[in-house]
Amino acid sequence: MDYTLIHYNVMAWEGRAYDYGMGNLKSMGFLVDDLEFDPDLVIRGLIMDKVKGNLVKADRFGYIKRVMHGTQMLPTRAVSEIYGRELVDLRKEDTWEFLNTLFSVSEAVMFMQMVDKLDQGLVPAELGPLDYKGLYNAVSKALFRAHVEGQLKSEIMAEPERFVEPDPELPLALLDQKEAGKRLLLITNSDYHYTNKMMNHAFNRFLPNDMGWRDLFEMVIVSARKPEFFQISHPLYEVVTEDGLLRPCFKANSGGLYSGGSAQMVEKSLDIHGDEILYVGDHIFTDVSQSKVHLRWRTALICRELEDEFDALIKSHAQKEKLVTLIQQKEIVGDLFNQLRLALQRRTNSRPAQVVG
Template sequence: MSKPELFVEPDPELPLALLDQKEAGKKILLITNSDYHYTDKMMQHSFNRFLPNDMGWRDLFDIVIVSARKPEFFQMSHPMHEVVTEEGLMRPCFKARTGGLYSGGSAQMVENSLDIHGDEILYVGDHIYTDVSQSKVHLRWRTALICRELEEEYSALIRSRGRRASLIELINQKEVVGDLFNQLRLALQRRTRERPAQTLAATSMDDQELTESMQKLLIVMQRLDEKIAPMLEADGELFNKRWGYLSRAGLWDKSHLMRQIEKYADIYTSRVSNFLHYTPFMYFRSQEQTLAHDAYSQHDSQLDDGDAYSQHNSQLSGKIIDN
């Protein structure tokens, strides 16, 4: 608190993004677990110098709640006190009013005080487990998750496009070779059972030709594996050398964190000031939701069996958020 400039990285656009929302008729609340003295010091440092017309950070927020005790704030009903002096003296109260500063309380009190509920509220938080998921599960509030690491991950993904394209090409090659190998293996299996050995890849081969072809394909797959393995291991190192990407597990799958974000966050971004790039009246719509069979149905008229077999289609899920 004595030297906030050593620990806080102010975002000049953050107060302006909130000011746009406020002037558009939205009610802006600050709900923090920090006490009043710490909150006041940090907000003065981060907000006041960027606000116009001698506004202070308190002028930006309709209601300020400190010592909120999240996540209990969303689940339980705690007493609420109004902070009435700069020294932090408080008195009990049961309903918040515009312009007030309060300590404790609950999310239910917020809904009652503003006479709004559920999807009329957008809760913006930076922790998927302690606030975003809780406000969604217990109150059905709309939710926005702030994840600063997204900026670095997005940059890393752009830098790794060439490497990932080469890796995907090798994996697709291995799938085609593997499919041929499996067809020969099936033909050999059928012959051992004295059944017709006809498959797409094995038409008139005798047993020796089948065996030799399978051995050659195995060698090709082993050589592809020798190229793929180190590339898979290196994938994501541009973001984090030890853990790889934040939002991905392996090449195709989403990480557990990403699945939690998709489940509980209606929208997510790297910082609140990103909303400044849109009007405060923006209606965010979800992306088209794709299913596993969509990729084949969209492309089967243009691809042969081998190509269609190796197609992959992944799309990050979005959701809807309104005013």
């Protein structure tokens, strides 16, 4: 649901997560009053090095190409000295933390800013000797408290218009799919109360004929506990009242609203398997990797950041054509220069020069 069916204003959502997280760090004794949320500091797909206090960009083979220590970019030579030919191995979870979703933005911003504080000697001594990994653990704990204590979600549920960027076409697009014979499922880690509140706000006003968001989906599963949902069979409960009352059940049926369960249960209940299912999500690891690896589901990744990239490509079309022309001219001039240089070398050594015109 989050960042797939409902797109949030990153500055609003992650800004408030940052505020709550920094408030928790302050209560621990960290000096954070001079820090502000900077959403342009990081982007999804980067990787935090929890041991060295770096944010790194790796290529498809895992080689590290660019590095930011704290909030400062490092020159290429420094990158080579620090990492050499070291490869990023995301299986080493004690070292690397991948930014899978836009929910990772506030955590990465907090960590990089606190690395600066540690380097500047501005971490109070009474907090004990902290290395970068200990600092990351403190940041992670502070953000975890912000989510677990429920303050952030309570604020969002109270004023969803502040945080949600509505898309009137999305509910209608799902209705088109349903009317074309597709069977739609909603599987989210959010609990029922949050899911119902946010889907009501984002969908119901755009649906025709007094339809509600539940009418779009053949099955809804909340508190799914992904990625375990794709690998482990958790107890299944049916949500039986608007207040979210649960009762145990052993089989999911079409039209039902459930909590927990597993992906295998979904396949069995709907009698569909593997590549008959297209799973759409925004989490690079959970939504794309795990469902494909363990279940052979087809996957689609929602990556809103590509919208800006696409717009830039369209707007730069004329410049691209000009650049291609200049590159072709450069190749012709470069080829002629190489031939002339070879001719000069041969004549210098008293050999006949042959230059192809």
